[in-house]
Amino acid sequence: MRIADRIQKLREIMIRENIDYYVVPSGDFHQSEYVAEHFKSRAYITGFTGSAGTALIGKEKAILWTDGRYFIQAEQQLEGSGIELYKMKIPGWPTLEQWLMENMNDGETLSFDGRLFSINQYKEFKNIEDKKNIKISMDKDLIQELWTDKPELPKEKAFLHDVKYCGKSAKEKIKEVRYEMKKMSGESYIISSLDDIAWLFNIRGNDVKNTPVVLAYAVINQNEATLYIDKEKISTQDEKSLNLEGVTIKNYEDIFVAVKDIKNSVILDPNKVSGYIYKQIKDDVKIVEDINITTKLKAIKNSTEIQSLKDCQIKDGVAMVRFLKWLKENVGKQKITELTVADKLLEFRNNGELFIEESFGTIAGYKDHAAMMHYSANEDSAYELKQEGILLVDCGGQYLDGTTDITRSFILGKLTEEEKRDFTLVLKSHINLMKTKFLKGTSGSNIDIMARKTLWNEGLDYKCGTGHGVGFFLSVHEGPQTISPVPNKVALEPGMILTNEPGIYREGKHGIRTENVMVVVEDKESKEFGQFYKFQVMSYCPIDLDGIEESLLNEEEKEWLNNYHKETCEKLIPYLNEEEKKFLGKVTKAI
Numbered sequence: 001m002r003i004a005d006r007i008q009k010l011r012e013i014m015i016r017e018n019i020d021y022y023v024v025p026s027g028d029f030h031q032s033e034y035v036a037e038h039f040k041s042r043a044y045i046t047g048f049t050g051s052a053g054t055a056l057i058g059k060e061k062a063i064l065w066t067d068g069r070y071f072i073q074a075e076q077q078l079e080g081s082g083i084e085l086y087k088m089k090i091p092g093w094p095t096l097e098q099w100l101m102e103n104m105n106d107g108e109t110l111s112f113d114g115r116l117f118s119i120n121q122y123k124e125f126k127n128i129e130d131k132k133n134i135k136i137s138m139d140k141d142l143i144q145e146l147w148t149d150k151p152e153l154p155k156e157k158a159f160l161h162d163v164k165y166c167g168k169s170a171k172e173k174i175k176e177v178r179y180e181m182k183k184m185s186g187e188s189y190i191i192s193s194l195d196d197i198a199w200l201f202n203i204r205g206n207d208v209k210n211t212p213v214v215l216a217y218a219v220i221n222q223n224e225a226t227l228y229i230d231k232e233k234i235s236t237q238d239e240k241s242l243n244l245e246g247v248t249i250k251n252y253e254d255i256f257v258a259v260k261d262i263k264n265s266v267i268l269d270p271n272k273v274s275g276y277i278y279k280q281i282k283d284d285v286k287i288v289e290d291i292n293i294t295t296k297l298k299a300i301k302n303s304t305e306i307q308s309l310k311d312c313q314i315k316d317g318v319a320m321v322r323f324l325k326w327l328k329e330n331v332g333k334q335k336i337t338e339l340t341v342a343d344k345l346l347e348f349r350n351n352g353e354l355f356i357e358e359s360f361g362t363i364a365g366y367k368d369h370a371a372m373m374h375y376s377a378n379e380d381s382a383y384e385l386k387q388e389g390i391l392l393v394d395c396g397g398q399y400l401d402g403t404t405d406i407t408r409s410f411i412l413g414k415l416t417e418e419e420k421r422d423f424t425l426v427l428k429s430h431i432n433l434m435k436t437k438f439l440k441g442t443s444g445s446n447i448d449i450m451a452r453k454t455l456w457n458e459g460l461d462y463k464c465g466t467g468h469g470v471g472f473f474l475s476v477h478e479g480p481q482t483i484s485p486v487p488n489k490v491a492l493e494p495g496m497i498l499t500n501e502p503g504i505y506r507e508g509k510h511g512i513r514t515e516n517v518m519v520v521v522e523d524k525e526s527k528e529f530g531q532f533y534k535f536q537v538m539s540y541c542p543i544d545l546d547g548i549e550e551s552l553l554n555e556e557e558k559e560w561l562n563n564y565h566k567e568t569c570e571k572l573i574p575y576l577n578e579e580e581k582k583f584l585g586k587v588t589k590a591i
Contacts (some may be wrong), residue, residue: 003045003046003047003082003083011057013142013146014142018109022111023117024045024046024057025117029115029116031274032213033051033475034208034211034360036215038151039116041147045057045143046077049073049376050069052070053070053074056096063099067088068089069373069374070373071087072372073374090463100125101131108134110129112138114276115276118270119278122274123275138276154215155232157233157234158214158234159204161204166305169245170201170242170245170247173201174225178222180297182222185265187263190277191294193272193295196295198213199472200218203227209361225247226247226249229249229250259280262282267293291479299493301495308402309517314540315397316399316404317539317540317571319352320541321541327344337377337385341385345362354399354400355397355399356398358395358397359397363376363395364377364393366385366392370391371505371507373464373505389413390510390511391410392409392410393407393408400473403471403473404539408514423547424547424553426504427561429451434516438533439533440491441491443488443489443490445482448465448484448485466483467482467483467498494519494533496519496520497517497518498518512547517537518535518539519538520533542568543561543564545588548591
């Protein structure tokens, strides 16, 4: 069925149900960034497959909102659908809420599935209802009726993550959570976000591709810790192990009854718990709204996690070097496409000890495809690589001892002057942030300019953040820390993991990004000026020297690059054969 036909069918259902506007988000019942196939309703109704976006279907108008990572992709995928693209966070484009406030008429009904929207999103809709003579309805899943072959909820088994990798038992983590609950005067605590639950109970699963989480809810109080999960996913042995950690297992759907029984006070994250659950809590219960306690705790990796991450980054670096050697030696000699690149990277990572799966679908964009930040190749779109231009590869792995995320722009042949200049400017931006030292209390939004200033001086920019947190054998995107121009009050602290990934994206030409993972560590301290922090690199893979215009690098930048390549050799050479060692030495020579 064509997208336009699906929208027409949805409109027929809306007319039957007396609904004027229906909102379809990208998330699941847990407000996840990446979701199981069962929850991809927005992709089904719009044809747009990016991970972020919200669709609004009216009786006459249909709109999709998405962010700067996906503007080019969305324009292409929405063509001919009758759906308009609205650009998020760009001046002149209204938000969904602004559009509804300005365009809904008296007596009209706005509907959505309340399980798919956070409390804060629900409150935005409620605010519109309070200010205008409209009605909101949050108990209808209209896509369910339309999507007749919708995938079932995932049923794969969950498993426990060994403490030898993550450093703390579930019992220890629950104790830390209860300590924080007391400080916040909350008797109960509802957790809905899947990565928080996975971290707290040291449980992992296969319910979301590339993110080892399991669909679940949790409620913690001072006497009980209850995990709400499909019991068929938990083995008898794992349930006994969790029981010994002080955890009770109940059925997934029981959460909706449990929240009705909560008394006195409850803590919850209004960006993660659904509006539907919020409405089940009794009116006399005091609700303490704050970022998840678990989110703040898991953001700061313990010493065992950091060492595990260092180990897994070396394995990942070895895979990247082997891929780079294969690419450089075979491009132009055999047929290699963007899809081949993804397959080959997976093959090399599969040879690494403790590897489980990719941490996200590999982005392999050649030439102008790389200008789409989150481009995804398919059989119809995949370019064949030639001995010219730039190939951008953004990829990562899920290992039992960590999660990786790395981007390199590989030079396949002769470059234009513009391509070489852009490559070098991106490298300068990356180095500037990597070398930044900052005072305790500094947030990521305070230092984002350290990456962008090189590009801004040239009248260039990139329409996304500079860096994000990374989970520990969890989501490749993890908060609360970020490096972005968007205001963020979360201070960067030792043990926090972040990416460093500035880029330049020229539509119709090329895309260039250089990304490493880094950890915040202590630097200088004095009584007079306080504690300073800095970044320590964790990713090891050569930066392609063939793309660098040396005259644009100053001596400090050259020194950083040479030291980085020297350290890359020291870390990876013990795991390479003689041919691979020679290749690595060649591509990391000092400049």
